[in-house]
Amino acid sequence: MATTTVPGNRFKQILRTMRVSPVYVFLIVIFLVGGIMDQVLSDGQIFTNPAILLNILVRSVALGIVAVGQTLVIIGASIDLSVAYTISVTAVMSSFIMQGNPANVPLAILVVFAIGGIIGLVNGMVITKLHVNSFITTLGTSLILKGIINATFSNYTGSVPRSFEFFGYGTLGPVPVSIIVLLLVVGGGWFLLTRTKFGSHLYGVGGNVEVARLSGLRTDRVIIAAHIICSLTAVLTGLFVVSRLRSGAPWIGPDGIYDLESVATAVVGGTALSGGKGGVWGTLAGVLIFGVLDTVFNQLGVNPYLKTVLRGAIIMLAVASYTYRAKKEAA
Amino acid sequence: MTTTTVPEQAGVSKFFRSLWNWIKAVPPVYPLFILIFVFVGFLSPNYHTMTGILAFLRRAAPLAILAVGEMIVLASGGFDLSIGSIVTMVVLGSSILLNNDPANALPAIAIMLVIGIVIGLINGVVVSYLKVPSFIATLGMLLLVRGGALYWVGGAPKGYFTDNWRMFGRGYIENVPLFGRFPIGLILLIVIGLLTWYIFHRTNFGKQILAIGDNVRAAMLSGVKVRRVRVMAFVISALLAVIGGVMIGGYGGVNVTIGEGLEMQAIAACVVGGTLLLGGKGSVLNVIFGAFTMEIMFNMLNLLGLPKPYKDAVQGLIIIGAVAYVALSTRKKR
Numbered sequence: 151m152a153t154t155t156v157p158g159n160r161f162k163q164i165l166r167t168m169r170v171s172p173v174y175v176f177l178i179v180i181f182l183v184g185g186i187m188d189q190v191l192s193d194g195q196i197f198t199n200p201a202i203l204l205n206i207l208v209r210s211v212a213l214g215i216v217a218v219g220q221t222l223v224i225i226g227a228s229i230d231l232s233v234a235y236t237i238s239v240t241a242v243m244s245s246f247i248m249q250g251n252p253a254n255v256p257l258a259i260l261v262v263f264a265i266g267g268i269i270g271l272v273n274g275m276v277i278t279k280l281h282v283n284s285f286i287t288t289l290g291t292s293l294i295l296k297g298i299i300n301a302t303f304s305n306y307t308g309s310v311p312r313s314f315e316f317f318g319y320g321t322l323g324p325v326p327v328s329i330i331v332l333l334l335v336v337g338g339g340w341f342l343l344t345r346t347k348f349g350s351h352l353y354g355v356g357g358n359v360e361v362a363r364l365s366g367l368r369t370d371r372v373i374i375a376a377h378i379i380c381s382l383t384a385v386l387t388g389l390f391v392v393s394r395l396r397s398g399a400p401w402i403g404p405d406g407i408y409d410l411e412s413v414a415t416a417v418v419g420g421t422a423l424s425g426g427k428g429g430v431w432g433t434l435a436g437v438l439i440f441g442v443l444d445t446v447f448n449q450l451g452v453n454p455y456l457k458t459v460l461r462g463a464i465i466m467l468a469v470a471s472y473t474y475r476a477k478k479e480a481a
Numbered sequence: 482m483t484t485t486t487v488p489e490q491a492g493v494s495k496f497f498r499s500l501w502n503w504i505k506a507v508p509p510v511y512p513l514f515i516l517i518f519v520f521v522g523f524l525s526p527n528y529h530t531m532t533g534i535l536a537f538l539r540r541a542a543p544l545a546i547l548a549v550g551e552m553i554v555l556a557s558g559g560f561d562l563s564i565g566s567i568v569t570m571v572v573l574g575s576s577i578l579l580n581n582d583p584a585n586a587l588p589a590i591a592i593m594l595v596i597g598i599v600i601g602l603i604n605g606v607v608v609s610y611l612k613v614p615s616f617i618a619t620l621g622m623l624l625l626v627r628g629g630a631l632y633w634v635g636g637a638p639k640g641y642f643t644d645n646w647r648m649f650g651r652g653y654i655e656n657v658p659l660f661g662r663f664p665i666g667l668i669l670l671i672v673i674g675l676l677t678w679y680i681f682h683r684t685n686f687g688k689q690i691l692a693i694g695d696n697v698r699a700a701m702l703s704g705v706k707v708r709r710v711r712v713m714a715f716v717i718s719a720l721l722a723v724i725g726g727v728m729i730g731g732y733g734g735v736n737v738t739i740g741e742g743l744e745m746q747a748i749a750a751c752v753v754g755g756t757l758l759l760g761g762k763g764s765v766l767n768v769i770f771g772a773f774t775m776e777i778m779f780n781m782l783n784l785l786g787l788p789k790p791y792k793d794a795v796q797g798l799i800i801i802g803a804v805a806y807v808a809l810s811t812r813k814k815r
Contacts, residue, residue: 280805283758289745290801297794410562410620423614455636458628466621470611479697479707480612 172472173419173435180439180464184446192449202445204326210441211328212387212394213411214434218339219383220412221433225343226376227356227425228277228284233384233412234403235295236269240388241398242299245308252311262385269295270381274374292409299400306397318393328390335383339430342379352376357426384408415440418468439468508755508767509806514774517781524784531660539664541776543650543728546670547743548750548772549677549765550721555751556681557714558694558760559608559615563622564722564747567600568740570630571726576638576735579646586646593723600626601719605712615715623744631737638735649724650731666728670769673721678765680717690714694760749796750775753803 185196195202216233223230240262247258269291276287320327343349354362355372363369387408392398403409413423415436421428443464447457473480522529528537547564554561571593578589600622607618649669653662681687689710692700701707726740733739748758754771756763778799782792 276801276805280801281808282801282804283752283808285758286749286752286804287801289749290797290804293797293800294794297790297792297797300790300793301788410623414617414620417614417617423616453632455628455632458624459632460628462621462624462626462628464621465624466607466611466613466618469613469617470607473612473614474610476612478612479701480608480614 173432173439173468176418176468176471177435177439177442180446181442184442184449188446188449192451195449196445202449204329206438206441206445207329207332208326209444210437211332212391212406213408213415213440214332214437215335215390216380216384216387216408217412217415217433217437218335218430219380221416221419221421221428221430222339222343222352222376223284223380224413224416224421224423225356225425225428226352226373227359228373228376229288229413229423230273230377230380230384231285231288231409231413232269232273232292232295233380233387234406234409235292235299236266236381236384236403237388237391237406237408238398238400238403239265239269239295239299240385241392241395241402242303242307242400243398244389245306245310245392245396245398246303248308248310248314250309250311252313255311255314259389262388263382266381266385267378270378271374273381274370274377277377278370278373296400296404303398303400306399309397310393315393315396318390331386331390335386336430336434343429348372348375353426355425411440414465418465420472436468439464508764509803510754510767510770510774513753513803514770514777517774517777521777521781521784524781528780532662535660535662535664535667537777537780538670538773539651539666540732540780541773542664542666542670543725543732544743544746544750544776545769545772546673546721546728547725547747548754548768549674550718550725551744551747552751552754552756552763552765552768553677553681553690553714554615554718555748555756555758556694556760556763557690557711558697559711559714560619560748560758561604561715561718562616562619562744563600563604563626564718564725565740565743565745566623566627566630567597567719567722568726568729568743569737570596570626570740571723572730572735572739573630573634573638573737575646575727575730576640576642577634579640579643581640581643583643583645586643589646590727593727594720597719597723598716601716602712604719605715608715609708609711627740636737638737641735642730646727647731650728650733652731666732669724669728673724674765674769677717677721681763681765686710686713691761691763694757694762696761746775747772749800752807753800755807 188194188196216237220230220233243265244258244262247261248254273284273288273291276282276291277284282290317327317331322330343352351362351367351372354365354367355369359369362372388398388403391402391406395402416428416433417423418436418439419428419432419434421432440461443461447460452460518528525533527533547568551561551564574593574596575589578592579585604615604619604622607613607621608615611618649665652665654665654668655662657663681690689700689705692703692705693707693710697707729739750772751763751768752758752771753774754764754768756768756771778796779792782795787795
């Protein structure tokens with residue numbers, strides 16, 4: 151008996167440190183219901199065709215990477231609405247610098263990560279030093295980025311070289327590179343949150359900034375770091391998107407609604423908007439729910455507008471499914 | 482009066498000090514608005530005529546109405562991201578309900594108001610009873626309403642608006658003494674402004690909203706029916722969004738993207754008007770002037786001949802700057 155319970159406990163312990171949230175149940179239910187509907191109403195590819203399963207994952211990469219950064223920021227009781235235009239800026243700038251020439255790839259990557267770092271730094275500085283609410287700050291920087299990018303570029307600009315498309319389309323053995331990158335980012339986020347000082351500080355600051363400050367944390371630095379990391383994940387998403395599209399245009403960030411959807415997936419995954427609670431594995435589940443829904447809707451041939459309606463309803467229901475028992479009033 | 486003795490001088494300096502204190506107490510939105518308004522007058526003298534002012538107020542009225550509704554939700558500590566999509570729904574739905582027949586105008590508006598109430602109720606119930614954070618609940622509602630409206634009309638707007646429907650957005654009452662022609666939209670704003678001012682600043686409901694925004698638990702313990710009050714806040718916000726939508730549609734015509742981003746503009750107008758995000762502070766008049774400030778700013782950027790992208794960038798800078806100013810000045814007082 152003892153030999154069987156000890157590994158069981160260990161497993162539970164690991165699960166707990168991974169901060170698995172009840173949203174995985176929701177993910178499985180959606181997957182099963184969607185799969186059964188697909189069996190009954192359509193050709194039943196979801197359960198039988200592994201390519202479709204893989205496709206669900208690939209669809210989730212773009213949103214998944216940036217959602218990890220968003221999760222970190224939200225755990226710090228902040229929010230980043232500028233990620234959509236950070237993605238646009240990255241996509242346009244990188245394809246503009248690359249101009250289809252493989253020699254320019256390192257320079258382009260360096261430049262866009264530098265831009266991302268600066269965007270995150272500015273967001274964090276304005277929030278912590280000027281005491282502007284994070285919602286307004288990042289809404290403002292988002293408008294500024296939107297203005298700059300639309301004023302400079304009006305359409306698809308430049309292109310990425312073939313070698314760079316490896317990020318979007320390449321595979322290592324049977325596994326797409328992009329999925330490996332996504333898992334690395336999620337794993338990195340998990341490591342940061344649970345295995346480093348920064349992670350514990352972030353939970354502390356998000357839980358109660360005043361208490362964190364009084365116990366000697368440099369709270370401003372923690373928030374700024376979280377914002378820089380978030381912007382860098384947005385840059386990575388931008389690079390992935392541009393490698394899929396082969397060229398960058400100013401509207402690809404807002405078209406993907408990456409700002410609001412990354413927040414939605416984090417919250418669906420159990421991260422509290424008030425901060426101090428949550429984790430990246432839940433966010434991954436939230437992203438996968440969206441991916442599964444997209445695939446199911448496509449299989450069933452749902453009207454695109456109806457798709458939006460169902461998406462909205464499911465965001466509400468997914469969050470309600472575990473908040474309705476909460477004793478605290480929602481904000 | 483002419484004697485200037487020493488104590489009198491002390492009285493004078495005291496007067497100036499109290500005047501200075503009074504000036505400092507004026508919310509920053511008013512000097513900001515007046516500054517831009519005067520500047521705009523130099524760019525285009527038309528703005529400083531009665532017709533110019535009335536035309537400006539008519540254009541600004543819908544945003545002001547949306548912002549007042551948003552403010553009531555913000556003051557209670559929530560967000561309402563669904564109001565822009567409600568505007569889209571009103572415009573698209575009305576174009577179908579009207580069916581090019583002026584007789585359908587009032588029934589169409591009535592139906593839209595009912596749908597608005599239903600949307601507000603769902604928002605409120607999901608937030609209050611299912612405990613979904615309002616940011617997420619109203620984000621879901623944004624997608625739901627936008628998708629639903631587009632599904633309803635099949636993706637493209639149908640027909641045109643009859644003149645009596647458009648009256649609220651662009652109509653005038655002729656031959657008003659002193660003003661000449663008086664815009665109907667402005668009358669709506671004044672009526673709604675007075676009503677919401679009374680509800681928000683002079684009734685228990687308004688104080689309960691602020692109490693909830695300040696501290697939910699304290700409000701609940703002192704007997705505020707927190708859930709019911711918050712549902713009401715969302716209903717008011719959705720209703721005002723419908724009214725704003727009728728005005729925006731009347732002014733701008735049928736357009737699929739007409740409501741996009743309006744929720745962010747309304748939130749920005751609230752914040753420029755001194756409303757605290759996460760609740761506890763808000764004023765109807767300041768928010769109306771916050772909306773005026775946003776609108777005069779858009780006009781200024783237009784008159785300066787800036788292309789649309791730069792307008793976005795400057796708008797972003799001004800929003801951050803205004804909020805930083807408010808945040809830093811209230812912080813010093815503490």
